[in-house]
Structures are given as C-alpha cells and as structure tokens.
Amino acid sequence: MESFLTVRQLARRAFKNLRKAIGRLASSPSDAQLHQIRIKTKRARYAAELARPSVGKPAGRFIKSARAVQDALGIHQDAIQAERHIRQFLKYSTSVRAGFVAGRMAERQRLRRDTVRKAMKRLFKALLKRGKKAWD
DSSP: OOOOOOHHHHHHHHHHHHHHHHHTOOSSOOHHHHHHHHHHHHHHHHHHHHHHHHHOHHHHHHHHHHHHHHHHHHHHHHHHHHHHHHHHHHHHOOOHHHHHHHHHHHHHHHHHHHHHHHHHHHHHHHHHHHHHHHHO
C-alpha cells in the first residue's frame, strides 16, 4: 500500500530541512552556505503556501518571515554577482577613472552584503520561531 504525504507534512519536512541547515551554519557562514539557505527557504515557503489553507495564520506568518529571509538573501546574492561583474570589468579596463568608479561600486556591494549579514541572525530567529509555531 502506498503512503502519501499531506501538504502539511510536506511543509513540515521542508521546514525541518531548513531548520537543520540554519542550525549547522557557523557564526560567519560562507556566501555559498547562505545561498543554500536561500534555496531551502524558498522550498519551505512554497510548501507552506500549499499548506496555508489547512494551517491558517501560523502558516501565513511563516510565509511572511520566509519571504523576508529570501529577499535579504537575494540582495546578498545580487551583491556578490554585481561585485563579480565589476571585478571582471576591471580586468579589461585601463582607465584610472573607471578603476576608481568600479572600486567605489564594489565597495557598495560589499556594504550591501555586510548589511544583510548583520540582519541575518534576527531574520533567522523570527523564521524559526514562526516555523516552529506552524509546523511543530
């Protein structure tokens, strides 16, 4: 006999995977680790959206927190990619002025990443709290 998962069980499983991944993070996670958290958050959010009709407000609150984490980690990932492109541009530029401007642009991307990293602990705490209320 086959056993089927309910959407609630699917959401609980996705949250459990996310919670474990967040729990394994070091105090200063790598960019790649944060990107993996973003992917797991997205999966947990989509599963929660499916389960929302049967779970109600707790799922809605979790979805809101998951969206905030996704958005912040998206900014982080965008800043990484932008800085990578800026550095690539610098390889082919001989202009001192272009180098100066590119350096300033790279600095801004680093600042964006640092801002997100400072907010992560608070965002993860809210996400885990709301996930626990929805799925445990």
